[in-house]
Amino acid sequence: MDTELRGIGMTSARTRERLINRLRDVGIADERVLEVIRTTPRHYFIDEALAHQAYDDTALPIGHGQTISQPWVVARMTELLIAERVPDKVLEIGTGCGYQTAVLAALCPQVYSVERIRPLQDQARQRLISLGLARVQLKHADGGFGWKAAAPFDGILVACARPEIPRELLDQLADGGRLVMPVGDRTQHLTVVDRQGDEIRTRQLDAVRFVPFQRGVQ
Numbered sequence: 001m002d003t004e005l006r007g008i009g010m011t012s013a014r015t016r017e018r019l020i021n022r023l024r025d026v027g028i029a030d031e032r033v034l035e036v037i038r039t040t041p042r043h044y045f046i047d048e049a050l051a052h053q054a055y056d057d058t059a060l061p062i063g064h065g066q067t068i069s070q071p072w073v074v075a076r077m078t079e080l081l082i083a084e085r086v087p088d089k090v091l092e093i094g095t096g097c098g099y100q101t102a103v104l105a106a107l108c109p110q111v112y113s114v115e116r117i118r119p120l121q122d123q124a125r126q127r128l129i130s131l132g133l134a135r136v137q138l139k140h141a142d143g144g145f146g147w148k149a150a151a152p153f154d155g156i157l158v159a160c161a162r163p164e165i166p167r168e169l170l171d172q173l174a175d176g177g178r179l180v181m182p183v184g185d186r187t188q189h190l191t192v193v194d195r196q197g198d199e200i201r202t203r204q205l206d207a208v209r210f211v212p213f214q215r216g217v218q
């Protein structure tokens with residue numbers, strides 16, 4: 001592992017511990033999630049010029065008009081996704097820089113992730129490989145169609161917002177599975193969907209601000 005990955009200077013253990021304390025203060029309680037956030041090098045997923053802010057609890061630009069989600073959002077969505085049971089097979093929509101993907105891969109055995117912007121996906125792939133996470137499956141596609149060939153999924157995590165949950169994603173959710181997604185337009189809420197047989201239970205939780213779930217690829 002090179003020095004960048006080991007975490008030196010501004011990415012020191014103390015800086016990361018401050019983020020963990022901040023996450024506890026804002027209500028993240030799942031120790032499994034806190035441990036993964038502590039050990040995942042967020043500075044590695046962003047531009048070097050922004051690395052000094054990597055362990056602040058803020059979203060940061062990653063190019064192409066997109067952002068790396070705020071650590072609280074990543075922690076909260078992950079906590080919700082694994083609350084009842086750790087899903088065996090997870091689909092993520094919106095790989096972006098790959099940070100949330102790495103967090104999921106540390107917890108769940110099988111991770112599939114879809115991104116519509118090719119250069120972001122290429123960069124994410126390189127980063128995940130250097131972190132030893134080559135087993136994550138990545139696809140360049142419009143995530144609105146899910147990943148039919150690999151369905152059903154025990155967990156689906158969507159990192160971009162839309163006023164409605166795409167039908168295809170609900171169709172690809174396994175019996176007993178859970179989907180977590182920001183739903184809304186200007187005002188968005190983290191939404192948790194549980195499937196039990198033909199029954200779909202939906203709960204609206206925290207108010208959030210995500211980049212839009214867009215159509216097509218680029």
Ligand code: SAH
Binds near residue numbers: 097116
């Ligand atoms: N998971 C990232 C967050 C990335 S921001 C993190 O760890 O911080 C959301 C991402 O969703 C962007 O990269 C955007 O390009 C992507 N996105 C938006 N609409 C999409 C779609 N229809 N299919 C796949 N990805 C999409």
